[in-house]
Amino acid sequence: MDLSGRFGARSGDGVPFREAAALESLHIGGGEEFRQMVPPENAGGFAALLELPPTQAVELLHSSSSSASQATTLHSLGTLSFPSNPLLMERASRFSVIATDNQQNGNVSGETTTTSSVPSNEHIKTEPAETETCDQAAVEKQSNRCGKRKELDKKVKSSTKKKNKSSEENEKLPYVHVRARRGQATDSHSLAERARREKINARMKLLQELVPGCDKIQGTALVLDEIINHVQSLQRQVEMLSMRLASVNPRIDFNLDTILASENGSLMDGSFNGATMQLAWPLQVMETEQSYHHRQLQQPPSQQWPFDGLNQPVWGREENQDHGNDHNNLMVGSTSLHPNQVKMEL
Amino acid sequence: MASADKPINTDVPEKDVFTLHFLQSLSNLRRQNTFNSPEKTNDRVKKIKKAAYVSMARAAGGTNRLWSRALLRRAAKENSKVVRFPRRKKRVTCLRRRRSNRRDPVEEEEAERLRNLVPGGGGMETSKLMEETAHYIKCLSMQVKVMQCLVDGLAPK
Numbered sequence: 001m002d003l004s005g006r007f008g009a010r011s012g013d014g015v016p017f018r019e020a021a022a023l024e025s026l027h028i029g030g031g032e033e034f035r036q037m038v039p040p041e042n043a044g045g046f047a048a049l050l051e052l053p054p055t056q057a058v059e060l061l062h063s064s065s066s067s068a069s070q071a072t073t074l075h076s077l078g079t080l081s082f083p084s085n086p087l088l089m090e091r092a093s094r095f096s097v098i099a100t101d102n103q104q105n106g107n108v109s110g111e112t113t114t115t116s117s118v119p120s121n122e123h124i125k126t127e128p129a130e131t132e133t134c135d136q137a138a139v140e141k142q143s144n145r146c147g148k149r150k151e152l153d154k155k156v157k158s159s160t161k162k163k164n165k166s167s168e169e170n171e172k173l174p175y176v177h178v179r180a181r182r183g184q185a186t187d188s189h190s191l192a193e194r195a196r197r198e199k200i201n202a203r204m205k206l207l208q209e210l211v212p213g214c215d216k217i218q219g220t221a222l223v224l225d226e227i228i229n230h231v232q233s234l235q236r237q238v239e240m241l242s243m244r245l246a247s248v249n250p251r252i253d254f255n256l257d258t259i260l261a262s263e264n265g266s267l268m269d270g271s272f273n274g275a276t277m278q279l280a281w282p283l284q285v286m287e288t289e290q291s292y293h294h295r296q297l298q299q300p301p302s303q304q305w306p307f308d309g310l311n312q313p314v315w316g317r318e319e320n321q322d323h324g325n326d327h328n329n330l331m332v333g334s335t336s337l338h339p340n341q342v343k344m345e346l
Numbered sequence: 347m348a349s350a351d352k353p354i355n356t357d358v359p360e361k362d363v364f365t366l367h368f369l370q371s372l373s374n375l376r377r378q379n380t381f382n383s384p385e386k387t388n389d390r391v392k393k394i395k396k397a398a399y400v401s402m403a404r405a406a407g408g409t410n411r412l413w414s415r416a417l418l419r420r421a422a423k424e425n426s427k428v429v430r431f432p433r434r435k436k437r438v439t440c441l442r443r444r445r446s447n448r449r450d451p452v453e454e455e456e457a458e459r460l461r462n463l464v465p466g467g468g469g470m471e472t473s474k475l476m477e478e479t480a481h482y483i484k485c486l487s488m489q490v491k492v493m494q495c496l497v498d499g500l501a502p503k
Binding site for chain 2: 235
């Protein structure tokens, strides 16, 4: 009857306590008369039963005019399957006894007592001030709650509220932070979509910087085409170079123990005795002295670097000595001066 | 506006790391006795190529990157070796489930092509795929440079 208007919709696991307390305070505050359209506080028990977000309830209540007439049956109290018509709250109050049986909220009983305490009020008038506070309180309470509450945002009409809510939620939520822009749909799906799209766009920008000549192009499809072409060309280059390597160096020996032993970032330039060959290394292979000492120096390196299939470049230790006499040896620098040297031996 | 994720990390190690690994693998290859025979050039080429890729994968961040893991795993399978990776939390199955929502016809076909190109791209979401592609491109270009230098060094004409 009377308090039916009080029980605004409330979704599930809210904080019924506060609502109940607020409700009672409101109630005690003195016999206000609420029209059923005005959801008072988000009363815990029945509100929870109605399973509506408070704001939605506000909307509904505001929109609906004739409250008293329509009241749907309350047989589904226990299952919380109320039709989303807050007007049935009128009936709800009558069935407060049933509510007490509900174990949903401990506060239901409290509310029912309060309900019963005000049996006399027949008319529930709108109290805008109350409504305002209720509304804001409701909003605050919502935002204080953790968990995914994006759907709450959906129902709110005003875009400012939308922004506020989402911003508040962004602060609390531990995961995806998406801010709904003004005038955009705040579907959870579209939010996620937007987040993902922005992620992809960010990465696309990154790729664009990598691939030369991609920043001029507009449109994602073409950029992606470019990227794919680039990757393909790089892979082909690797293949080509590996073929060349295979053909050019049938025999390469690296003894990498030393290299690994003295592994560090500094690579030094190698100088070859008498060799005109200069490595076009932006980086150089590094070797330590040890291997150098182990070597047996062979022919002085006045020779050039005639490279044909027979010549087999050998890098490394004396294991390579047995590789034939027609090898040219290019010895690198002097030992003491250059601890890290490139040694190449043909 | 979506909040920015922490900056996308596509760091690639220096060239020397690449060289090291590559030369290492090449030397291993060298030790095989049948390596030098002139007839089996194709095999050699393939081996070198594979060595290049594997060494690149190892050099470029080992198992931290999806594409390198996929590469290494593929290579190990061919050699029938068992590769052990540190356990990852996400499973591909979860990704598959979510993938169904994320269709965008224009970019999906491109993404498909990318997936075929980049090793290990099959199980990735589009955004992750792009990240991997960026890193892959960097590593590939590094590898190309290294190999180019090698070839130039050994056959300067």
